[in-house]
Amino acid sequence: MIRSFLIGLVAGQRGITPLTSIALATRRRALPVALPLQRLLRNPFAAAGTAALAAAEMAGDKMKSAPDRIVPAGLAVRAITSAYAGAALAPRGQRMLGAAVAMGTALTSSYVGWRLRCAAMRRYGQTATGFVEDAIVLSTGIAVANPGLLARGS
Template sequence: MIRSILMGLVAGQRGMTPLAAIAAAARRGTLPAGAPLQGLMAHPVIAGGAVALAAVEMAGDKMKTAPDRIVPIGLVVRSITSAYAGAALAPRGQRAAGAALAVVAALGASYVGWRLRCAAMGKYGQTPTGAVEDAAVLGSGLAVALTPR
Protein backbone atom coordinates (compact mmCIF):
# COMPACT_ATOMS: atom_id res chain seq x y z
CA MET A 1 0.00 0.00 0.00
CA ILE A 2 2.99 2.29 0.38
CA ARG A 3 3.25 2.56 -3.40
CA SER A 4 -0.35 3.80 -3.54
CA ILE A 5 0.34 6.47 -0.94
CA LEU A 6 3.57 7.54 -2.65
CA MET A 7 1.82 7.83 -6.01
CA GLY A 8 -0.79 9.97 -4.30
CA LEU A 9 1.99 12.31 -3.21
CA VAL A 10 3.14 12.49 -6.82
CA ALA A 11 -0.40 13.27 -8.00
CA GLY A 12 -0.58 16.11 -5.51
CA GLN A 13 2.12 17.90 -7.48
CA ARG A 14 1.32 16.88 -11.05
CA GLY A 15 -2.07 15.36 -11.83
CA MET A 16 -1.12 13.59 -15.08
CA THR A 17 2.19 12.10 -14.01
CA PRO A 18 0.56 9.11 -12.25
CA LEU A 19 -1.06 8.07 -15.53
CA ALA A 20 2.26 8.24 -17.37
CA ALA A 21 4.00 6.31 -14.60
CA ILE A 22 1.30 3.62 -14.53
CA ALA A 23 1.48 3.33 -18.32
CA ALA A 24 5.25 2.85 -18.09
CA ALA A 25 4.77 0.20 -15.41
CA ALA A 26 2.09 -1.56 -17.45
CA ARG A 27 4.39 -1.69 -20.47
CA ARG A 28 7.26 -2.94 -18.33
CA GLY A 29 5.17 -5.46 -16.39
CA THR A 30 5.80 -4.10 -12.89
CA LEU A 31 2.15 -3.62 -11.89
CA PRO A 32 0.57 -6.11 -9.48
CA ALA A 33 -1.17 -9.01 -11.20
CA GLY A 34 -4.64 -8.13 -12.43
CA ALA A 35 -4.21 -4.37 -12.01
CA PRO A 36 -7.22 -2.48 -13.39
CA LEU A 37 -6.92 -1.49 -17.06
CA GLN A 38 -3.43 -2.98 -17.21
CA GLY A 39 -3.78 -4.09 -20.83
CA LEU A 40 -5.22 -0.78 -21.93
CA MET A 41 -2.49 1.24 -20.21
CA ALA A 42 0.17 -0.97 -21.81
CA HIS A 43 -1.09 -0.17 -25.32
CA PRO A 44 1.47 2.06 -27.08
CA VAL A 45 -1.12 4.65 -28.13
CA ILE A 46 -2.61 4.95 -24.63
CA ALA A 47 0.81 4.99 -22.99
CA GLY A 48 2.00 7.64 -25.44
CA GLY A 49 -1.11 9.70 -24.76
CA ALA A 50 -0.53 9.50 -21.01
CA VAL A 51 3.06 10.65 -21.45
CA ALA A 52 1.92 13.49 -23.72
CA LEU A 53 -0.65 14.65 -21.14
CA ALA A 54 2.00 14.65 -18.43
CA ALA A 55 4.42 16.59 -20.65
CA VAL A 56 1.80 19.19 -21.57
CA GLU A 57 0.91 19.65 -17.91
CA MET A 58 4.56 20.14 -17.00
CA ALA A 59 5.05 22.66 -19.82
CA GLY A 60 1.86 24.51 -18.94
CA ASP A 61 2.90 24.79 -15.32
CA LYS A 62 5.64 27.24 -16.32
CA MET A 63 3.18 29.70 -17.89
CA LYS A 64 2.20 32.82 -15.96
CA THR A 65 -1.47 32.01 -16.61
CA ALA A 66 -1.24 28.51 -15.12
CA PRO A 67 -3.86 28.02 -12.41
CA ASP A 68 -2.86 26.98 -8.93
CA ARG A 69 -2.96 23.24 -8.29
CA ILE A 70 -5.56 23.77 -5.58
CA VAL A 71 -8.30 25.12 -7.86
CA PRO A 72 -11.34 22.80 -7.74
CA ILE A 73 -10.85 21.25 -11.19
CA GLY A 74 -7.20 20.58 -10.40
CA LEU A 75 -8.16 18.80 -7.19
CA VAL A 76 -10.78 16.76 -9.05
CA VAL A 77 -8.21 15.66 -11.65
CA ARG A 78 -5.70 14.78 -8.93
CA SER A 79 -8.36 12.79 -7.10
CA ILE A 80 -9.26 10.79 -10.20
CA THR A 81 -5.74 10.05 -11.39
CA SER A 82 -4.46 9.26 -7.90
CA ALA A 83 -7.43 6.96 -7.24
CA TYR A 84 -6.73 5.00 -10.41
CA ALA A 85 -2.97 4.86 -9.82
CA GLY A 86 -3.44 3.94 -6.16
CA ALA A 87 -5.75 1.09 -7.13
CA ALA A 88 -3.42 -0.09 -9.90
CA LEU A 89 -0.46 -0.26 -7.52
CA ALA A 90 -2.32 -1.93 -4.66
CA PRO A 91 -2.43 -5.70 -4.19
CA ARG A 92 -5.56 -7.52 -5.29
CA GLY A 93 -8.20 -7.28 -2.57
CA GLN A 94 -6.83 -3.96 -1.33
CA ARG A 95 -7.46 -1.83 -4.39
CA ALA A 96 -10.28 0.26 -2.89
CA ALA A 97 -8.11 1.06 0.11
CA GLY A 98 -5.16 1.85 -2.18
CA ALA A 99 -7.33 4.25 -4.16
CA ALA A 100 -8.63 5.96 -1.02
CA LEU A 101 -5.16 6.33 0.49
CA ALA A 102 -3.81 7.76 -2.75
CA VAL A 103 -6.59 10.35 -2.94
CA VAL A 104 -6.04 11.48 0.65
CA ALA A 105 -2.29 11.73 0.02
CA ALA A 106 -2.84 13.64 -3.25
CA LEU A 107 -5.18 16.19 -1.74
CA GLY A 108 -2.95 16.81 1.27
CA ALA A 109 0.16 17.01 -0.89
CA SER A 110 -1.54 19.46 -3.24
CA TYR A 111 -1.87 22.05 -0.51
CA VAL A 112 1.57 21.45 0.99
CA GLY A 113 3.23 21.49 -2.42
CA TRP A 114 1.36 24.65 -3.43
CA ARG A 115 2.56 26.50 -0.32
CA LEU A 116 6.14 25.33 -0.80
CA ARG A 117 6.14 26.25 -4.48
CA CYS A 118 4.69 29.71 -3.76
CA ALA A 119 7.45 30.34 -1.24
CA ALA A 120 10.14 29.11 -3.63
CA MET A 121 8.77 31.11 -6.58
CA GLY A 122 9.18 34.30 -4.60
CA LYS A 123 12.89 33.68 -4.38
CA TYR A 124 13.74 31.71 -7.54
CA GLY A 125 10.91 32.35 -10.01
CA GLN A 126 8.24 30.23 -11.63
CA THR A 127 10.19 28.42 -14.34
CA PRO A 128 13.21 27.27 -12.29
CA THR A 129 11.07 26.07 -9.38
CA GLY A 130 8.74 24.30 -11.79
CA ALA A 131 11.62 22.55 -13.53
CA VAL A 132 13.02 21.30 -10.23
CA GLU A 133 9.57 20.17 -9.15
CA ASP A 134 9.02 18.40 -12.48
CA ALA A 135 12.27 16.48 -12.14
CA ALA A 136 11.45 15.41 -8.60
CA VAL A 137 7.88 14.43 -9.48
CA LEU A 138 8.77 12.53 -12.64
CA GLY A 139 11.65 10.70 -11.00
CA SER A 140 9.56 9.82 -7.97
CA GLY A 141 6.58 8.71 -10.01
CA LEU A 142 8.64 6.42 -12.20
CA ALA A 143 10.57 5.02 -9.22
CA VAL A 144 7.32 4.18 -7.43
CA ALA A 145 5.64 2.63 -10.45
CA LEU A 146 8.60 0.77 -11.94
CA THR A 147 9.93 -0.77 -8.75
CA PRO A 148 8.72 -4.38 -8.72
CA ARG A 149 6.56 -5.37 -5.80
Protein backbone atom coordinates (compact mmCIF):
# COMPACT_ATOMS: atom_id res chain seq x y z
CA MET A 1 0.00 0.00 0.00
CA ILE A 2 3.00 2.32 0.32
CA ARG A 3 3.04 2.93 -3.43
CA SER A 4 -0.65 3.87 -3.38
CA PHE A 5 0.04 6.25 -0.50
CA LEU A 6 3.01 7.84 -2.29
CA ILE A 7 1.14 8.30 -5.57
CA GLY A 8 -1.57 10.00 -3.50
CA LEU A 9 1.03 12.49 -2.27
CA VAL A 10 1.99 13.13 -5.88
CA ALA A 11 -1.63 13.62 -6.93
CA GLY A 12 -2.19 16.09 -4.12
CA GLN A 13 0.32 18.42 -5.76
CA ARG A 14 -0.20 17.73 -9.48
CA GLY A 15 -3.40 16.10 -10.62
CA ILE A 16 -2.29 14.61 -13.95
CA THR A 17 1.19 13.37 -12.99
CA PRO A 18 -0.11 10.10 -11.45
CA LEU A 19 -1.84 9.18 -14.70
CA THR A 20 1.33 9.99 -16.65
CA SER A 21 3.38 7.86 -14.25
CA ILE A 22 0.99 4.92 -14.69
CA ALA A 23 1.06 5.36 -18.48
CA LEU A 24 4.86 5.20 -18.47
CA ALA A 25 4.90 2.11 -16.25
CA THR A 26 2.23 0.42 -18.36
CA ARG A 27 4.07 1.19 -21.62
CA ARG A 28 7.29 -0.17 -20.12
CA ARG A 29 5.34 -3.25 -18.95
CA ALA A 30 6.49 -2.50 -15.40
CA LEU A 31 2.82 -2.69 -14.37
CA PRO A 32 0.42 -5.40 -15.47
CA VAL A 33 -2.69 -4.33 -17.30
CA ALA A 34 -5.27 -4.86 -14.57
CA LEU A 35 -7.65 -1.90 -14.76
CA PRO A 36 -10.15 -0.62 -17.31
CA LEU A 37 -8.52 1.67 -19.88
CA GLN A 38 -5.02 0.69 -18.76
CA ARG A 39 -4.40 -1.17 -22.04
CA LEU A 40 -5.10 2.13 -23.78
CA LEU A 41 -2.16 3.68 -21.90
CA ARG A 42 0.19 1.36 -23.81
CA ASN A 43 -0.71 3.24 -26.97
CA PRO A 44 2.07 5.77 -27.68
CA PHE A 45 -0.45 8.50 -28.54
CA ALA A 46 -2.41 7.99 -25.33
CA ALA A 47 0.77 7.95 -23.25
CA ALA A 48 2.03 11.07 -25.01
CA GLY A 49 -1.34 12.69 -24.37
CA THR A 50 -1.05 12.13 -20.63
CA ALA A 51 2.47 13.57 -20.71
CA ALA A 52 1.25 16.62 -22.65
CA LEU A 53 -1.57 17.18 -20.16
CA ALA A 54 0.86 16.90 -17.24
CA ALA A 55 3.23 19.37 -18.91
CA ALA A 56 0.36 21.77 -19.54
CA GLU A 57 -0.69 21.51 -15.89
CA MET A 58 2.86 22.24 -14.77
CA ALA A 59 3.17 25.20 -17.13
CA GLY A 60 -0.21 26.56 -16.08
CA ASP A 61 0.79 26.38 -12.44
CA LYS A 62 3.35 29.14 -13.03
CA MET A 63 0.72 31.59 -14.29
CA LYS A 64 -0.64 34.26 -11.97
CA SER A 65 -4.18 33.29 -13.02
CA ALA A 66 -3.71 29.63 -12.01
CA PRO A 67 -6.42 28.49 -9.62
CA ASP A 68 -5.45 27.05 -6.26
CA ARG A 69 -5.17 23.26 -6.16
CA ILE A 70 -7.94 23.16 -3.59
CA VAL A 71 -10.71 24.47 -5.84
CA PRO A 72 -13.46 21.84 -6.34
CA ALA A 73 -12.49 21.03 -9.94
CA GLY A 74 -8.86 20.53 -8.95
CA LEU A 75 -9.80 18.30 -6.06
CA ALA A 76 -12.08 16.26 -8.33
CA VAL A 77 -9.26 15.65 -10.81
CA ARG A 78 -6.92 14.68 -7.98
CA ALA A 79 -9.51 12.30 -6.53
CA ILE A 80 -10.05 10.53 -9.85
CA THR A 81 -6.43 10.26 -10.98
CA SER A 82 -5.15 9.27 -7.55
CA ALA A 83 -7.80 6.58 -7.16
CA TYR A 84 -6.95 5.13 -10.56
CA ALA A 85 -3.20 5.24 -9.97
CA GLY A 86 -3.54 3.94 -6.41
CA ALA A 87 -5.56 0.98 -7.64
CA ALA A 88 -3.06 0.25 -10.41
CA LEU A 89 -0.18 0.22 -7.91
CA ALA A 90 -1.97 -1.85 -5.24
CA PRO A 91 -1.51 -5.61 -4.93
CA ARG A 92 -4.11 -7.75 -6.66
CA GLY A 93 -7.13 -8.16 -4.41
CA GLN A 94 -6.46 -4.85 -2.67
CA ARG A 95 -7.14 -2.45 -5.55
CA MET A 96 -10.16 -0.82 -3.89
CA LEU A 97 -8.14 -0.22 -0.75
CA GLY A 98 -5.26 1.15 -2.84
CA ALA A 99 -7.68 3.54 -4.56
CA ALA A 100 -9.09 4.70 -1.22
CA VAL A 101 -5.64 5.18 0.32
CA ALA A 102 -4.40 7.18 -2.67
CA MET A 103 -7.54 9.31 -2.84
CA GLY A 104 -7.53 10.12 0.88
CA THR A 105 -3.84 10.95 0.75
CA ALA A 106 -4.26 13.12 -2.35
CA LEU A 107 -7.11 15.16 -0.93
CA THR A 108 -5.36 15.65 2.41
CA SER A 109 -1.99 16.47 0.88
CA SER A 110 -3.61 18.96 -1.51
CA TYR A 111 -4.38 21.20 1.45
CA VAL A 112 -1.02 20.65 3.14
CA GLY A 113 0.85 21.24 -0.12
CA TRP A 114 -1.19 24.35 -0.86
CA ARG A 115 -0.32 25.87 2.53
CA LEU A 116 3.36 25.01 2.15
CA ARG A 117 3.47 26.39 -1.38
CA CYS A 118 1.76 29.63 -0.30
CA ALA A 119 4.37 30.09 2.42
CA ALA A 120 7.22 29.34 0.02
CA MET A 121 5.81 31.69 -2.63
CA ARG A 122 5.90 34.62 -0.23
CA ARG A 123 9.63 34.14 0.08
CA TYR A 124 10.73 32.73 -3.31
CA GLY A 125 7.93 33.58 -5.75
CA GLN A 126 5.49 31.54 -7.76
CA THR A 127 7.72 30.44 -10.63
CA ALA A 128 10.73 29.27 -8.60
CA THR A 129 8.62 27.34 -6.12
CA GLY A 130 6.59 25.84 -8.95
CA PHE A 131 9.69 24.50 -10.70
CA VAL A 132 11.01 22.96 -7.49
CA GLU A 133 7.62 21.41 -6.78
CA ASP A 134 7.40 20.09 -10.35
CA ALA A 135 10.81 18.43 -10.10
CA ILE A 136 9.94 16.73 -6.82
CA VAL A 137 6.48 15.64 -7.93
CA LEU A 138 7.47 14.37 -11.38
CA SER A 139 10.50 12.43 -10.15
CA THR A 140 8.54 10.95 -7.25
CA GLY A 141 5.63 9.94 -9.48
CA ILE A 142 7.88 8.22 -12.00
CA ALA A 143 9.91 6.49 -9.28
CA VAL A 144 6.81 5.23 -7.43
CA ALA A 145 5.21 3.77 -10.54
CA ASN A 146 8.49 2.59 -12.10
CA PRO A 147 10.79 1.37 -9.33
CA GLY A 148 12.79 -0.65 -11.86
CA LEU A 149 14.13 2.57 -13.36
CA LEU A 150 15.91 3.30 -10.07
CA ALA A 151 17.24 -0.23 -9.73
CA ARG A 152 18.95 0.02 -13.13
CA GLY A 153 20.92 3.06 -12.00
CA SER A 154 22.60 1.18 -9.14
